[in-house]
Amino acid sequence: MIKHVAAVSGAAPGGHLVLGLVHPAPATKDVCLAELDPANSLRATRTACGLALRVDNDASVSPDGHWLAATAADGAVALLDLTTVFQRPAVAARWVADRPGVWTDATTMVEIVSGRLHRVDVRGGTAVPLEVPGLPAGALFTLVPRVEPG
Secondary structure, rough: OOEEEEEEEEEEEOOOOOOEEEOOOOOHHHHHHEEEHHHHHHHHEEEEOOEEEOOOOOOOEEEOOOOOEEEOOOOOOOEOOOOOOOOOOOOOOOOOOOOOEEEEEEEEEEEEEOEEEEEEOOOOOOEEOOOOOOOOOOOOOOOOOOOOOO
């Protein structure tokens, strides 16, 4: 049984479990994506290993629960398909960004790439610069995710 929780990202689709990263063994730096049971001391109920993810709290689940955008070990954004990743661990897409961004709908994220605002359609994984009318040239952004009252 995997017990070594490294990070907790948020609610898994369905709302009964949470997503997080776990170490498959003590004293290892490798991590696996896991569904964790908050009613059972964050026991991992399913894992997906070999995804080369970084331990941080920047992962973000899409509004429809289909996708997880997480930080890859090399700093890129790794997109995981939550409908298949626990059966077939694989990264669905990757792109360069400062960190996973915020979801604007089920397939679109707004992210920061080198301090500049970009839009990413996760079905294609390409970051497209966003022009913001009236914004001074060279302005830099910081994304602040919206927190829903609980």
